[in-house]
Amino acid sequence: MGFVTEEIAALVGVPGPRFTALGPLGADELRRFTQAVMEPNPVHWDEQAARASRYGAVVASPLYVLHAFRRAPGTPDPLDRLGVERDWDGLDVAAGFGGLPPVEIPLKRVLNGGTEAEFFRLARLGDVISAQARYVEIVDREGRTGPMVLATIETVYENQDGEQLARVRSTVIFR
């Protein structure tokens, strides 16, 4: 007996909405990211180094695309929830699902199981990154601590010219 009903299994393969970054990739946003991730490669900030490289311009590191999408100004503050629900963990679960319908199962814990990525090109400063996700697998598994469900989401990231940057598969564990 599993949690993955026919209805849930039917989510697999259905493309979610295309979503787009708030604006072009900015130098300050990239600098803050590059410093926080402790990235040592100067092609991510030094114009000269970048120009001399295959990239030709300052680029973001390959997995940056995962963090390219932010909350628009003027939208409801998710942290308002802490005012009414002191024990909320601060995790916007829906944000991890790229606009896909939620997997509605009675398992409470949601864990990041892993990442798989193929890289084609790196986003340049000024690129407007967009993405589209779909479930590629939703399956029941028996874990060490009991039943669990694994959902794998594939997201394709592109620049404003429709050129593919990366294809990323994230596995979410419900248990």
Added chain:
Amino acid sequence: MTDTAGLHFEDVSFGDELPSLVRGPMTTTHVMRWSAAIENWHRIHYDQPFAVEHDKLPALLLNGSWKQHVLVQLVRGWAEPTGWLAHIKMSFRGMDFVGDTITAWGRVTEVEERDGLGIVVCEIGLRNQRGEETTPGTATVALPLRGGREVPYPFPGLGG
């Protein structure tokens, strides 16, 4: 890019170890900086009472979202500027905590020449100072052959 500088397929053999990358000890401050940079407010990374008392964790957790980048840095630091990290895969099997020092390591497990490029597969992982392998994975890199063509950029994918 000259033909002799940088890593080429001929420089790589089965069993070779990648130069390891050490990060840490990772403090709450590092984790706060990361969480703020990516605007992820999950409290298990920076709110000690919440992590320990509410979520029953032993300590504040290092972000998986950060750890995956360390593995990318490990492989690119070895393979670029000549090579291209074409594929990477990792599983978050174990937890790393604030206070931990993380070592990213890699070892060459497959070498193959394909369409005028060298395709190299590495076993990779993150190990903490307790010796726990928390983030095992694999990476596939395309390298130029000595005297051969450059690795194409944009990279078309590994295909079959």
